[in-house]
Structures are given as structure tokens and as C-alpha cells.
Amino acid sequence: MSMDCHFRTPSSSATFVPSSLKNEMILPRKFVSSPRKTHFPSWVSQISVRNSVSSHLQLKSSNGHPLNAVFLPDGSPGSSLLNEQIALQEEDKSVPDSDKVQSTLSITVVGASGDLAKKKIFPALFALYYEDCLPEDFIVFGYARTSMTDEQLRNMISKTLTCRIDKRANCEDKMDEFLKRCFYHSGQYSSEEDFSELDRKLKEKEDGKVSNRLFYLSIPPNIFVDVVKCASQRASSGSGWTRVIVEKPFGRDSDSSGELTRSLKQYLTEDQIFRIDHYLGKELVENLSVLRFSNLVFEPLWSRSYIRNVQLIFSEDFGTEGRGGYFDNYGIIRDIMQNHLLQILALFAMETPVSLDAEDIRNEKVKVLKSMRPLQLEDVVVGQYKGHSKGGKSYPAYIDDPTVPNDSITPTFAAAAIFIDNARWDGVPFLMKAGKALHTRRAEIRVQFRHVPGNLYKRNFGTDLDKATNELVLRVQPNEAIYLKINNKVPGLGMRLDRSDLNLLYRSRYPSEIPDAYERLLLDAVEGERRLFIRSDELDAAWSLFTPLLNELEEKKIAPELYPYGSRGPVGAHYLAAKYNVRWGDLGEDRDP
Numbered sequence: 380m381s382m383d384c385h386f387r388t389p390s391s392s393a394t395f396v397p398s399s400l401k402n403e404m405i406l407p408r409k410f411v412s413s414p415r416k417t418h419f420p421s422w423v424s425q426i427s428v429r430n431s432v433s434s435h436l437q438l439k440s441s442n443g444h445p446l447n448a449v450f451l452p453d454g455s456p457g458s459s460l461l462n463e464q465i466a467l468q469e470e471d472k473s474v475p476d477s478d479k480v481q482s483t484l485s486i487t488v489v490g491a492s493g494d495l496a497k498k499k500i501f502p503a504l505f506a507l508y509y510e511d512c513l514p515e516d517f518i519v520f521g522y523a524r525t526s527m528t529d530e531q532l533r534n535m536i537s538k539t540l541t542c543r544i545d546k547r548a549n550c551e552d553k554m555d556e557f558l559k560r561c562f563y564h565s566g567q568y569s570s571e572e573d574f575s576e577l578d579r580k581l582k583e584k585e586d587g588k589v590s591n592r593l594f595y596l597s598i599p600p601n602i603f604v605d606v607v608k609c610a611s612q613r614a615s616s617g618s619g620w621t622r623v624i625v626e627k628p629f630g631r632d633s634d635s636s637g638e639l640t641r642s643l644k645q646y647l648t649e650d651q652i653f654r655i656d657h658y659l660g661k662e663l664v665e666n667l668s669v670l671r672f673s674n675l676v677f678e679p680l681w682s683r684s685y686i687r688n689v690q691l692i693f694s695e696d697f698g699t700e701g702r703g704g705y706f707d708n709y710g711i712i713r714d715i716m717q718n719h720l721l722q723i724l725a726l727f728a729m730e731t732p733v734s735l736d737a738e739d740i741r742n743e744k745v746k747v748l749k750s751m752r753p754l755q756l757e758d759v760v761v762g763q764y765k766g767h768s769k770g771g772k773s774y775p776a777y778i779d780d781p782t783v784p785n786d787s788i789t790p791t792f793a794a795a796a797i798f799i800d801n802a803r804w805d806g807v808p809f810l811m812k813a814g815k816a817l818h819t820r821r822a823e824i825r826v827q828f829r830h831v832p833g834n835l836y837k838r839n840f841g842t843d844l845d846k847a848t849n850e851l852v853l854r855v856q857p858n859e860a861i862y863l864k865i866n867n868k869v870p871g872l873g874m875r876l877d878r879s880d881l882n883l884l885y886r887s888r889y890p891s892e893i894p895d896a897y898e899r900l901l902l903d904a905v906e907g908e909r910r911l912f913i914r915s916d917e918l919d920a921a922w923s924l925f926t927p928l929l930n931e932l933e934e935k936k937i938a939p940e941l942y943p944y945g946s947r948g949p950v951g952a953h954y955l956a957a958k959y960n961v962r963w964g965d966l967g968e969d970r971d972p
């Protein structure tokens with residue numbers, strides 16, 4: 380599905396459209412008061428009317444706040460009442476556009492000279508602009524210490540902007556238009572004067588309109604608080620909202636994370652903080668709840684009664700090249716498991732939320748996180764990649780990175796078994812595995828179901844009944860897919876059974892390019908939709924699970940098991956799985972569709 384904003388529906392008002400409409404089964408979205416008028420197909424108005432009884436008016440943002448309205452800053456006295464009235468007014472089509480106060484959106488990318496900004500943030504902003512997902516009136520400011528002119532920033536950004544494969548028409552023009560809205564301000568991260576100067580430049584561009592300001596902190600964590608202090612005191616909006624997207628890592632453990640949250644909250648309210656975990660913005664992760672809660676065939680099976688184990692697998696076929704300095708201070712458990720994989724696990728295992736509202740979903744995630752048992756050292760395997768030569772090419776060891784100490788024992792691989800002590804999941808092992816410099820790049824969720832009781836066909840499966848159980852796989856990346864391994868009769872006169880797949884391969888079913896996770900998350904932040912961002916109590920619960928283990932690993936100086944660059948990782952991961960009678964599902968991946 381392409382992220383065509385005219386056709387993106389807020390999850391909280393997701394609407395089904397007959398399959399004859401295929402990829403257009405999503406409803407148009409917001410910016411109703413934008414001067415750039417959108418012409419919707421006639422079926423849209425029918426659906427809006429049909430849903431109007433339940434006040435599901437689709438033509439507004441997912442949190443119910445249209446962007447081009449005046450908003451009091453989040454959390455300010457009376458803001459919710461006033462904002463609600465404004466939202467109601469927005470729904471009232473009798474109010475002419477000219478009577479609505481025009482607002483502007485200013486996005487400041489702090490750390491604009493860095494890797495993430497170039498690789499992900501600017502391209503995502505351009506994609507949103509190209510899909511008409513940003514308001515008519517917006518500007519982007521880059522902020523960093525590096526000295527650069529606006530033109531140099533534009534030049535730098537232009538190298539990483541891409542056009543969607545299926546929408547090349549006019550793309551170059553759109554890029555030029557987008558770049559004209561990009562500006563740069565060079566400043567120190569702890570200088571209030573420099574942020575005052577940024578404020579002055581922002582005001583100049585905002586031209587007296589109500590301004591909504593979004594700051595994206597794409598910088599190392601040790602300067603988060605300095606920036607938030609300066610930005611909130613000197614460059615926050617006086618008339619609209621101010622929000623701050625904070626990149627991970629959110630601390631190194633419970634204490635440092637708590638300290639970071641307390642420091643941020645000296646300057647911002649929780650509602651203004653958008654802690655990003657980009658895995659939550661990935662298409663298949665977003666689809667997890669849809670699959671589970673909107674299909675009768677899945678939700679009844681979603682428990683210990685039918686599920687034998689669940690596996691969350693992340694692997695990369697490259698090492699920490701270029702990021703060793705950052706990585707060595709964190710390791711794979713903090714880099715991937717405590718956030719990306721745990722977030723997926725929480726979504727997978729939570730109880731049904733009261734609604735699709737952000738708070739209802741996050742409440743359920745917190746509950747299930749609190750039901751998890753803190754990780755035990757004996758349920759964890761750590762590894763680190765070593766150098767390897769293959770086909771005349773040599774691959775470096777982790778410690779060959781010049782920014783990594785020679786005696787580093789930081790894990791670049793980890794596997795863990797997690798248990799959830801609640802009625803639904805009692806006794807079900809949730810296995811996580813994450814590693815760098817492995818043989819392949821992939822992220823997937825694998826659900827292995829129990830044996831069929833009294834299976835009439837058990838003799839046809841040979842001795843290994845485990846191989847004959849159903850397995851549901853959500854392949855998050857690459858080549859997104861959902862497939863279910865089933866047993867099937869091989870056509871013919873005999874009775875031979877075959878393991879086969881019911882396969883929903885995204886590129887076959889949905890030919891349009893899938894939006895990058897950062898596009899979805901940036902758009903949600905602009906709209907004030909918090910569902911895919913981490914609330915502080917979720918973060919606390921996540922750290923409580925991992926902090927005792929991390930302390931123990933560090934105190935006992937547990938040496939990682941070495942594995943060759945490009946291999947399947949340490950053998951210990953297989954012993955860990957075997958301890959719980961589990962076989963990693965990705966071992967037979969050559970047969971995966």
C-alpha cells in the first residue's frame with residue numbers, strides 16, 4: 380500500500396471497503412481545510428455518511444484534531460476543552476475555510492548533519508510532502524553545529540531523497556519545491572542564544588500565523604536534555620503546540636532512563652514527548668493487531684491453549700560498521716531487544732484493548748509488560764562476531780572496529796527466553812533472538828502452534844511431530860509477508876502429506892511501495908497520534924525486565940560466545956531453545972516462501 384495521504388485512514392476509525400476497491404480500501408484523510416483541495420471518489424462520502432452516527436468522521440486526523448486549526452499547547456489549562464470545540468467546529472462543514480485560522484507547521488531536525496537525519500528523516504519528510512500528507516504551510520529547519528548554508532543543506536538532503544517507484548511523475552519538481560522549504564541554522568546544542576536565533580528565524584518564516592512546532596532529536600542521548608531545555612525555553616511555539624520526538628536510546632537501564640524522563644519532564648509534559656521506536660512504524664508490526672483482532676480465525680487461538688511458543692527474530696547481515704562507538708556502550712540487548720523486539724512482544728501478547736485509542740492500547744501494553752518475568756541469566760545467551768574469510772573476502776571482527784576497545788565483551792548477538800505470568804500465556808516460552816553480522820537480514824515473528832490432539836495422520840509425519848505443527852510467520856522485513864504453514868495432501872492417488880504455505884506475499888498482493896516506518900511515525904507525531912510512541916510507564920516496565928540481567932552480565936563480565944561473521948550465530952542459542960523444547964523456526968528458512 381502506498382502511503383497516499385488521501386487514502387490513509389486513522390486506525391481508530393479503520394473502515395473496511397469491499398475488495399473490489401483493492402488497494403483503495405482505505406479512506407481519505409485530513410487537511411480538509413487545506414487550500415489544496417482534494418477530490419474524493421463518490422464512495423467516500425457514502426462511507427462517511429454511513430459512519431456519521433458513530434461520529435467516525437473520517438476526514439480528520441486520527442486523534443480527532445485537524446491540523447489547520449488553532450491549538451493551545453498540549454497540557455495547557457483549558458486546552459482539551461478548547462481543542463475539542465475547535466475539532467467540533469472543524470467537523471462543521473458550514474464554517475467557511477476563510478473563517479478558520481490558518482496555522483503553520485515548523486519541523487526542526489536537531490542533528491541535521493547526522494546519519495539518521497540524512498538516511499531516514501529528510502527522506503521521510505519528503506515522502507510525506509509528496510503524498511500530500513503535510514499541511515499546506517510547513518517548513519523544515521535543520522539544526523546542528525556544523526557550519527552550512529541553506530543551499531548546502533539542500534544539496535546534502537537532495538542526495539538521499541527518493542521517488543516512489545510507482546510514482547515518478549513530477550517527482551523532480553516536487554523535490555525542488557520541498558527543498559525550497561528547507562532551511563538550516565547552525566548552533567550549539569546547549570546555547571540558549573542559538574535557539575533564540577532559531578526562534579527568530581522560525582517566526583520570520585511563520586509570518587505571524589499560529590505555529591505548531593515539532594522538534595526531532597536526532598542526536599546522541601547525552602545532549603537530549605540540553606536541547607530540550609533550550610528548545611522549550613527559547614524556541615517553543617507561543618501560539619500552537621510544541622512536540623519533541625526523542626530517538627532511542629532512552630537511557631541504559633532503569634535508573635538512567637528514569638533520570639532522563641525526569642529531566643525531560645522539567646521542560647516538557649508527557650504529552651509533548653514522542654519517544655520513537657521505529658519498529659512500531661513498520662507495516663507488518665502495525666498489521667499485527669489487525670490480523671489478530673479482526674480475524675475470527677486467529678484471536679481464539681491466541682493463548683497457551685493453542686500456541687506452543689512464539690519467536691521474535693532480528694538479524695542483520697552486516698556488523699556495527701561506522702557505529703561501533705555508540706554500539707559498544709549499549710550492545711544488542713539494549714539496541715534491539717529491550718525496545719524493538721519487546722515492543723512487538725507487548726503488542727503480540729497484550730489483552731484486547733478497550734478501543735484503538737492510544738491510551739487504551741498503551742495501558743494494555745503496560746499490563747502485559749508488568750506480567751513478564753524479569754530475564755534470568757540462565758535463560759540468555761550472548762555472542763560476539765569474530766573475523767571470517769569466505770570466498771576470498773575477509774570480514775572483520777567486532778573488535779576490529781577502531782572505535783571499539785580490543786577487549787570489549789559487548790554482545791552483538793543475544794538470545795533469550797521470556798515468560799509471561801498471566802492466565803493467557805502461562806508456561807509459553809517467548810524466544811527472542813537478535814544479532815549483527817549474521818548470514819541474513821530479516822525480522823520476523825513466528826508462532827508455532829501445538830500438536831493436533833489425536834491426529835489421524837500422525838503416521839504420515841514420521842517421528843518428528845514438531846515438524847508437522849502449524850506455524851504462522853509474519854515476515855516484517857525484507858519482502859514483507861504473512862504465511863501459515865499447513866499440512867496438505869499431495870495431489871495424487873496415494874496419501875502423501877506435504878508441508879505447504881498459505882502465503883500472503885505483500886509484493887504480489889499490494890504492488891505499491893510500502894512507506895518507510897519513519898514516514899508513518901513522523902505523520903503521527905504531526906497529528907498528535909501517540910499510539911505508536913512509547914509512554915514513560917511502558918519504558919519503565921521495559922527497563923525493569925532487562926536491568927537486572929544487564930547488571931549481572933556486566934558485573935560478572937560474562938564473555939560472549941564468538942561466532943563467525945556471516946554465520947547463523949552462537950550454537951548456545953540452539954541449546955537455549957532446546958531447553959524449552961523449541962526449534963528456531965528460521966532454521967528451515969530456505970523453504971520459506
Ligand SMILES: NC(=O)C1=CN([C@@H]2O[C@H](COP(=O)(O)OP(=O)(O)OC[C@H]3O[C@@H](n4cnc5c(N)ncnc54)[C@H](OP(=O)(O)O)[C@@H]3O)[C@@H](O)[C@H]2O)C=CC1
Nearest residue numbers: 490492493494495496523524525597598599600626627628
Ligand atoms: N543512525 C541510525 O541508523 C540510528 C540512529 N538512532 C539514534 O538516532 C540518534 C542520531 O543518530 P545518528 O544520526 O546516527 O547520530 P550521529 O552520530 O550521526 O549524530 C548526529 C549529529 O549529532 C552531532 N553529534 C554527534 N556526536 C556528538 C557529540 N558527541 N556531541 C555533540 N554533538 C554530536 C553531529 O552534528 P554536528 O557535529 O554537526 O553538531 C552529528 O551529525 C541517536 O540517538 C541514535 O542512537 C536510532 C536508530 C537508528
Ligand SMILES: O=C1O[C@H](COP(=O)(O)O)[C@@H](O)[C@H](O)[C@H]1O
Nearest residue numbers: 627657695714715719822856896
Ligand atoms: O534501532 C536500530 O535499528 C537498526 C535496524 O533498523 P532497520 O529498520 O534497518 O531494521 C539497527 O541497525 C540499529 O543498530 C539500531 O540502533
